[in-house]
Amino acid sequence: METGIGFVLKNVSLGYGGKAVLRGISCRITPGKRWGILGASGSGKSTLLRLVAGLEPPDNGEILLDGRLLSRAGRIKVPARKRRISMVFQDLALWPNLTALENVTIGLGRAKDVKARAKESLSMCGISHLSNRYPSQMSGGEQQRLALARALATRPSYLLLDEPFSGLDIEIKYSIINKIKTLTENTEITTVLVSHDPFEVSSLCEMIILMDKGRVVETGKFAHLLRESGFALLRAFREYLAGTEFF
Amino acid sequence: MSLSPLILERPGRWRLFGLVCIVIISFLPALPLVLAATGQAPTDLFSKFQGFLPLLLKSLVLSLSGAAMALCLGLFAGVFYSLYEFPGRKLFMFLFLLPIMVPPLLWSVGINNLATVPALGYLPLHGPPAFILVTVMVTFPLVTASTVAICSGLTSSQCDAARMASGEGRLFMLATRFSLPPAAVASCLGGFLMLSSPGPAMGLGIKTAVSEILVSFSALYDMRLAAAQCLLLSVSTLFIAILVLAAAGTRSMELLSPSSRAVEPVFHKRMSFLATLYSGTCCLLLVVFPACGLLIPAIAWPDVPAMVGTLSRTLPYTLFYAAGSAAVATVLGFTMAFFMGRFPAARFLGTVSLLLIFSMPASLTALGFVYAGARSPAWTDFMFRSPLAVCLAQGVHLFPVPAVLAARFFGSMPQSWPFAAELQGISLGRFAMRILAPLASVFVLTGFVLTLLLSAADTGTVLLIHPPGAQNLPLAIFTIMANAPENQVAQLCLLYLVLASVLLLLVSAVWNKGKSWKPA
DSSP states (O other): OOTTOOEEEEEEEEEETTEEEEEEEEEEEOTTSEEEEEEOTTSSHHHHHHHHHTSSOOSEEEEEETTEEEEETTEESSOGGGTTEEEEOTTTTOOTTSOHHHHHHGGGTTOTTHHHHHHHHHHHTTOGGGTTSOGGGSOHHHHHHHHHHHHHHTOOSEEEEESTTTTOOHHHHHHHHHHHHHHHHHHTOEEEEEESOHHHHHHHOSEEEEEETTEEEEEEEHHHHHHHOOOHHHHHHHHHHHHOOOO | OOOOGGGGGOOOHHHHHHHHHHHHHHHGGGHHHHHHHHTSOHHHHHHHHTTHHHHHHHHHHHHHHHHHHHHHHHHHHHHHHHHBOOTTHHHHHHHHHHHHHSOHHHHHHHHHHHHTOGGGTTSOOSHHHHHHHHHHHHHHHHHHHHHHHHHTTSBHHHHHHHHHHHHHHHHHHHHHHHHHHHHHHHHHHHHHHHHTOHHHHHHHTOOOHHHHHHHHHHTSOOHHHHHHHHHHHHHHHHHHHHHHHHHHGGGGGGGGOOOTTBOOOBOOHHHHHHHHHHHHHHHIIIIIHHHHHHHHHHHHSOOHHHHHHHHHHHHHHHHHHHHHHHHHHHHHHHHHHHHHTTOHHHHHHHHHHHHHHHHSOHHHHHHHHHHHHHHSOGGGHHHHSSHHHHHHHHHHHHTHHHHHHHHHHHHHSOTHHHHHHHHTTOOHHHHIIIIIHHHHHHHHHHHHHHHHHHHHHOHHHHHHHOOTTOOOHHHHHHHHTTTSOHHHHHHHHHHHHHHHHHHHHHHHHHHHHHTTOOOO
């Protein structure tokens, strides 16, 4: 296994009930960077993330991590739990019958330092004082931080974020984005954010994959593509930024 | 190697295989009997059926008339409950559910007692009209509960949009139309429940198909004739059930829909007043009035020693049959729901199977046990000729009730939960024990207690397969009904009603507590 290559997707396709969702995707997600996958609703972004995470196998193609084959057509070779990946879901997937601390510890096995690691993770996300609360007793922003703490507690190499900021007000959203930035810079975790919102992507990501109708349209540095790309979402964002008179 | 929680979200043929296995298990007890019954010469059967066919037709007409009336009444009651807040709303629902939680036989005893009151002589409380009234009483809760379940699929914003566009009356009619197909299926099931229950007909002194089956079995000792009659009854109910299901189409699947975005009832001056009036009238007619028939003689001439004697003799078996059946049904129901998962094709197939299984007369399974017991070696007696046989027979018939609840649980579980568990490295066992089991416990307990009450209310199965001397309370009431004094029967019925009410209160308390465990 060679480190430094990251995820490589080769001609990956997937369909549900005869309808193609991903069509021959080939791209690379290099480690140590903050990646964004940007596309309109229904473009296949979240599906792509699930394939990378190992939650589903592709119908065709191969997915490799640092040269090691993870999945190929119809088969998952390395299960999700062994990929050193964590994910924050759109609905956060917090378990309502467990406290904040239990939500984090349950995924850490039976090691001796489980509680300490969980508390450290809660503390990193600024919610250590809420460790005995249930998710229903927390605000939207606190729940978001808990989901992030849970994802970081397993010390992953890759952190996948599946549109986790929808429904949050702008203040909380950008405080969490800044938190993620700081945490990932300190821990060298590769982040992959899936979003349809160029504002979110521009705030967090350095690299970007643009998707449309199940295909990868362009890949590259966000700043470069923002200037050059003809991709509809980025063009609209560019025009918006140009026309804005707030600043 | 530990199993992955992702199995919960994985489609595959194994789900279909699991579903088919459970459906086969539920039909298995009746299979040898059905084969034996269908093996008879057609001419022989035809001559024996000459007296049975008119009875079957009469029973169908009476049961379905009652079911149709219950549909008309229960549909509105369910919509009122779902859309509006009104005084006594929860109490009314509790009282509405009571008639199905006790043997229908009790209500026929109550109505019989009322018929002897001179002041009520002008009311049609005898024979077929009384049977229809009992059918309405038993079917009304099923229709109301299923309407409430369907309406929980409506969202507050949908209702607000309808309100703003066309007003409260139009919203009420839209919600009624939305709930009609599954409510019609539920009313049909209620009708079938009465069709296969021997108690009410015997209590009211009328002959029906199922009472004729009992005569063939226990008086004529003609097992094959009883089986053939039961089979004909089953074919008729299945035929009607298939017609109703076809008419309801995929809307019957709404019974399994999760209710996480359920509409919140609102207070509306005019509609809330109407809801109170309507619910109060239904409650008086269908619960309070027949219950008075039990209350008056029981209080007027109490006979406590007789009541205590019967209760102490029958209580252990009542509890054993009910709890055993509920345990079998709950295990089967949750297994079935696991195989259905959240996959539309599996859920559709599962729903249709569950409704068809529930529409089969319970006496067919019971006779199947008797038939198998008579032809099996002695070592199988523990299964076919013991109290366990009652539990198994009732369990395989009633498991659709917990299955529907379990399917609603699995349907409301977010897809991201197993995904998150897998990524966190949590095994299926740990996920099931730490997360699913505590959250499903409300559904398990509710399904268990509802099945417990329904199985205790089913006198037909116990009558056919209970071992000698192992009577339960409803069967004891059934046995002494014809000869014992009116007050003795009435006070036993009343006692049963009180016990069932306590259990129903427990269910509602557990259910309301469970509502706090919603996904974050």
